[in-house]
Structures are given as C-alpha cells and as structure tokens.
Amino acid sequence: MKTRLLALCLLLSPLFINAQIEYLERIEIDLKDDVDLKEINPMGDRGMLLLMKDDDTKKGERDWFYDFYNTSLELDKQEKVILDKKLTLIGTIETEEKVVSMYQEVGKSDFQIITYLSETEEIISTKGELPKKTVIKSIYLLDDVIFAVGKLKREPVVWRINWNTGIKRILPISVPAFKLKDLKIMEVQTLGASKEVFLFIKAIESKRSHNTFVIKYDDEGRKKEFYEVKTDDEHQLMSSSASRIDNEEYIFNGTYSTPKSSGSNGLYIGKMKDQKLEFLKYYNFLDLDNFLSYLPERRQEKIEKKKKRKSKKGKELNISYLIASHDVIKTDDGYIFVGEAFYETTRAVTTTTYVNGQAQTTTTYVFDGYQYTHAVIAKFSNSGDLVWDHTFDLDPGYKPFSRKRFISLTQADDGSLKMAYGNRNKVVIKSFDLENGEVIIDVESSEIELTLEGDKSKEKRAFSRVIHWYDDYFIAHGSQKIKNKEEGKRNVYFLSKIKFNH
Secondary structure: OOOOOOEOOOOOOOEEEOOOEEEEEEEEEEOOOOEEEEEEEEOHHHOEEEEEEEEEEEOOEEEEEEEEEOOOOOEEEEEEEEEEOOOEEEEEEEOOOEEEEEEEOOOOOEEEEEEEEOOOOEEEEEEEEOOOOEEEEEEEEEOOEEEEEEEEOOEEEEEEEEOOOOOEEEOOOOOOOOOHHHEEEEEEEEEOOOOEEEEEEEEEEEOOEEEEEEEEEEOOOOEEEEEEEOOOOOOEEEEEEEEEEEOOEEEEEEEEEOOOOOOEOEEEEEEEEOOEEEEEEEEEHHHOOOOOOOOOHHHHHHHHHHHHHHHHOOOOOOOOEEEEEOOOEEEOOEEEEEEEEEEEEEEEEEEEEEEOOEEEEEEEEEEEEEEEEEEEEEEEEOOOOEEEEEEEEOOOOOOOOOOOOOOEEEEOOOOEEEEEEEEOOEEEEEEEEOOOOOEEEEEEOOOOOOOOOOOEOOOOOOOOEEEEEEOOEEEEEEEEEEEEOOOEEEEEEEEEEEEEOO
8 A cells, every 4th residue: 555645734823704704724635546535524523534445455455544533623543444345335424423334345245334433432343244136325324223225136125234233134115006126215214313214215107107105114123104195196206304393293395396307396395194194285496586596697587488478378387406405494383495406417428439441430428427506495384385485506616426415504592594515616604594584694705725835726626515513613625736836746635624603
C-alpha cells in the first residue's frame, strides 16, 4: 500500500460571513491514487467518523480505515480493518452512538458487518452467510438490528440481521393475488420510538399500473399488520414515508404519478387510523407556489399557458419529476413535507468500428447521473389540506448516480425548521416558521477562502454536501485540486466546520 498522507489544516481566525455563518476549523485529507474516502458519518457532539478504502490489495485483502475526529476536527483515533478484497460496501448508517457498515461479495453468500461504538471506541466485526444469489441493495437500522433489503433470485427479500451476534431471519413478504416476482419494495422505514418497521410494496399489474400495499413489522421482524393504500385510476403512489401520531394512527406522505408518466407528478398526504384510510389527497406540482421558479422565465410562461389551455378543456397539465422525500414532520396543527426534485440525465457515447475498411459510427445514450434542480417545503392541515408552500433552487454541484438527500433539517424548540445545504460554491441556511410558513432566515455565504497562502484552484468551489453535525454546527465537504507555487499541487478532500449564529 502506498503511503497514506493526512494533512490537518486549521484556520487560525474564524471567517464571518453575513454575520450569520461562521467558518471555524477546516481539515484537508490528501487523497492519493490509492485511497478513496467512502463515507462521512457525523455522530453528534461525540465527533465524526470517516471511512476510507485503500485501493491497493495484498494477499487477497484490502485495508479499510476508520478515522474518528473530535468536534475540533482533530484526529483522535485511527483503526485499520482488514477485509476480503472481494467485499463491497453496501451501506453505512450512523447514530450518535454507533456507525454500522455492511459489506457483501456481490452475488455470493458471504457478508460482514463492521460496527464502531463511539462511547468505547470499540470496533465489532460480525460475519455471516446469506443464500447464494442474494443481492443486498440497502440497509436500515433499528437498535441492534439492521434490515437488509435486496433480491434473492430476482424476488424481493428483507433480512433481519443482528449486527452484534449475526443472528438472522427473513421477513415474510406476501400480497394476496400477486406472485412474489411481481412485487417491488418501494421504501423501508424504521420508527425507533415505536420499534416498528414499515415496508411499502408496489404490486405490479402491468407496465403502467400498480397497487400499493403496506406491511408493518415489530422490531423482531414479525408481521403485525397488512393493508392496501387504495388510489383512484388517475393516481399511483411513487414514494412513501410514515409517521406515527398516536396508537394505530399514522400519516403517509410522498409523491404520486399519473398514467403514462415516467416520474412523479405531485404530492399526496393520507391518514391511516385503525388500519383504515381516513383521507388521501393529491396536489399537482404546478399548483404549488413557484415550483418552476428555477426555469428561465420564457420556459415558465410557456408551461403556464399550456396549463391554462388544458384547464379550459377541463384537463390537468402534468409535469414529471422525481422527488427525494424527507420524513414527514408532525406539528400541532398539521404536517410538514420536504422534498428535493431531480431528473435523470444521459450522455452520448459515440463508437466507431470498421467493416470492410468502411467506418461505421454508432451513438448510444447512457445514464449520466441525477440532476437536482429545486426543493419544496409544504405544510398540510390535520385534514390534509395544503396550508402553505415554498420552492427554492437546489444545485449541489454534481450529479450523483444514486438518489440522495442533500438538505439537512433540524427542528428548533421555537416552532421553526432550519435547513442547510450546498448550492455549488456557497452554503445556504434557511429557517421557516412552521405555523404560517414565514421565512425567518435566508442566508447565503460567500466562497470559503483556501487554506494556505498562494493556494489557487481553477475549479469553481463546489460543496458536494452540507451535513448537520450537532447543535448549530454543520460540516461542508467536497474534493478539490489545488495549485501552490511553494507547496506544489495537491488533490484533497476538505471538511469545514460551520457554525450558524442566530
């Protein structure tokens, strides 16, 4: 393995921006060709864990580094975990007490779970086997258990695995009148307070039609409830999240699509009590305030005109977006929805082959990541009526190849919701009064200065993400290529600690 370098660079003087955002410490991790930073896991005021992979292998093994930093961004401890080189990181989940990571050899039976406990600084390794041809796609955490979601021989499967003991069991999944191969897991949600697990299932009837079912399990993975969320012919649920309000009372919130649509066309909210649906209401994206504000004015005008023409004919105009929804937030008089809008992008790949000396050029289009465009926050009354909503630009500076949530949310005791996110080369802090939707704070930073005198970067500074850390502190992070006449070139991954001053 090549030498692994770590540079710790602290700014000696805080940088105040707009008298609201204060930049404190910054660290730079010098990323050489053999080291790849995989995960940044904030653990509240206990600190932060960075997970890095060594691309070099030796004797069929690979080194993974677990670096723990305190709240001053000082390296407190570094642990090296040696894993089989064939193991791939499936997912990582963090709480203030622990970070749980699952590794699997794709298509094989072996898996390994690595858990870091912040209080004891202990690392626990648990190995196990799953049936062959099991592919795990994502994991969810509930106390000492992870729920691993994937497929087994092209059929959906959820495993309950104790990360400490390795004891596992498979969750029962079945929907009357549907074969297992016709079921698709839409969402999995764990509710820590009530020790419940929700499985949202799409039962596919045809290419353009599906039904939505919900299965509720207890923390032991036992099936407790099953019911269908019935919709009309014009609406199909695309994403869902659940919030427990009281005993046997839940709010379901997410996005819906209309027939022949490739993405979501609006928001929905529903209430389930005693396994019965009390209401289910839909709201077209175009009925939200300024939902298309990120578009050029001429484009907005064309859509508005088309919407009016459709309305005169008694029809509704639909636009297709994909939405990364946050968990619904309960208030005394309603519910808060936050969603991030994005769409798929493609790029052209041109290849040239020669047949009998003649050049033949073929152009194909391949997936090129998700482009995030804007976000929406909306409040619904206890009966599901839309009370207020806001839309704002969202541009994280790169296109991820998997769905992400770039906005960090924190709910304050004063009845407000604070959010932080990166918009390319700036950090944005917003705060909303959850009762009336008033914008309390709307702060945008200028660019952070580089660390050393003489530093230059041709790239525009782009935060890949802003994460809430603890209290009023956030972490902005991203990669950067820097030139310095005295120090030379360096390729770094930076983390900057940010404080939001009220």
